[in-house]
Amino acid sequence: MNAQQKLQHLYWRAGFGPRPQDVAAGLSPNKALRQLLREAAHYEPIAGRSLYYADPQGAVMAVPPGTPPPPPATMAAPAAAGPAVSAQPGTATPASPAELATPTLRPRSALAVRRAGVPQLRRADLTPEQRKLQNEGIRDAFINMSTAWMDKMATSPGQLREKVALFWHGHFACRTRRPDDSLNLLNTIRERALGKFPDLLLAVSKEPAMLQFLNNQQNRKQHPNENFAREVMELFTLGRGNYTENDVKEAARAFTGWGYDYENNFKFREREHDADAKTLLGQTGNWGGEDALRIIMQQPAAATFLVTKVYRFFVNDVPNPAHIEPLAQAFRQSGYDISDLLERLFSASWFYDAANVGTLIKSPVILVAGLRRTLNLQVDNDKTLLGYQKAMGQTLFMPPNVAGWPGGRAWIDSSSLLLRLQLPSILFKNAEFAVRLKDDENDITPQTTGKERLVKNTDTTHLPLAPMQQLLGATAQAAQPQQLASFLLQAPLRPENLTLIQQAADRAATPEERLRTTLISVLSLPEYQLA
Secondary structure, eight states, X not given: OOHHHHHHHHHHHHSSOOXXXXXXXXXXXXXXXXXXXXXXXXXXXXXXXXXXXXXXXSOEEEEOTTOOOOOTTTOOSBOOSSSOOOSSTTOOOOOOTTTTOOOBSSSOOGGGGGGTTOOOOOGGGSOHHHHHHHHHHHHHHHHHHHHHHHHHHHHOSOHHHHHHHHHHHHHTOOOOXXXXXXXXXXXXXXXXXXXXXXXXXXXXXXXXXXXXHTTGGGOBTTBOOOHHHHHIIIIIISOTTSSOHHHHHHHHHHTTTEEEOTTSOEEEOGGGSOOSOEEETTEEEOOOHHHHHHHHHTSHHHHHHHHHHHHHHHTOSSOOHHHHHHXXXXXXXXXXXXXXXXXXXXXXXXXXXXXXXXXSBOOHHHHHHHHHHHTTOEESOTHHHHHHHHHTTOOTTOOSXXXXXXXXXXXXXXXXXXXXXXXXHHHHSOOOOEEEOOOOXXXXXXXXXXXXXXXXXXXXXXXXXHHHHHHHTTOOGGGHHHHHHHHHOSSOOOHHHHHHHHHHHHTOSSHHHHHHHHHHHHHTSGGGGBO
């Protein structure tokens, strides 16, 4: 493996792929890794939008974040983020730029206002139009959040931070109908993605989205709810087989009283906490939630479990114990320093072994973000790309269950593979193509008909050729397909595919058309699905 191949491997695993200018810079893999770590040190939150409330007459008003709660007489049932509607019933107008501003969601956004004494109508009491507005608002809020994060994945210098945040987004899988709660959780993950894992774990465990999703708001003394405690040990820290059912019960008692208040901040309700002695993983005491997390992280199994998941995401679907055990030992000794772990992993000689290169199937998010980044794509409407991601099986903020996306070969089935292979033609030829979106039991609009679930390519994707032309330089036309394949593919290009690509290129009328045809042909190969 030459230096360019190593560099490209690093950029795909520690980010969302190399750009032509990254290859042209000629950095060694070690220097590139130091640059990735340095650029990932900067953090800025993804911002949210105004949220909306429906009054008793059915009108919907924009309430910018930070606005005090309106009088109960003028506003009742909460709606959600979405197109603003004027306070006069029946007169819809577009939201003003000020209403659609994107302030950061620290401090908590206005969705918390609904918990601050504003009378709420039960969902069953909303009119059909109010329910429709609410669903559309929630959907639009999640779409805006997803496109904002996808843009960071494709364009941000902090590639490593966003890639690691995507890993933790699946590790701490959580789904809720409250967009601001989900965004606050994501920003918490992104902010601490490269710090110490115990700090990340504690912060995530105190997020209202997670407490609500795993039912800890209902966890009270004498009536403990074990869901949160079980998932913390099974999915977040230890893995099955490294704790007992009694440990789950005792941990649940430790987490009693953990919840959130009407302003959507973490709150410990002391009167609901079980203050009696508990025995958790062999240690006895009057443990609270933070004690429980500390005791859990003292278990040697935690480092091995976490490093194995990291290894499977960043290195290979098949864990290698000879690689994992030294990493796990160093991870524990560092106080679970995530940056240190990743630096060791990406610096290891075995990271560049042939068995670990071009062997991971790209998730839909990585596939789309990688196309955008490596090709410097500009899309007239990037929301369209979210439809393709959903059709391929991945929607940000909407994991299939608490275990997250299974990954690996689960990304591929007959329908998703067809779309994956045809996606370059859809985007770059603006081909007429329709694909049925996959439904799920928690869909925000489950009554949508099959016809309405068709995603059609109606937006233009701009494929700038200049970066690729610079990459090719003075390369002869006959050698261009192989050079482009060397940049775009992490798996070797088979001779029969090279012949087909050259034949398609030879039919082009101009050099620009030839380059575009070659690019589309290479990107449409099954090998492009691998990173």
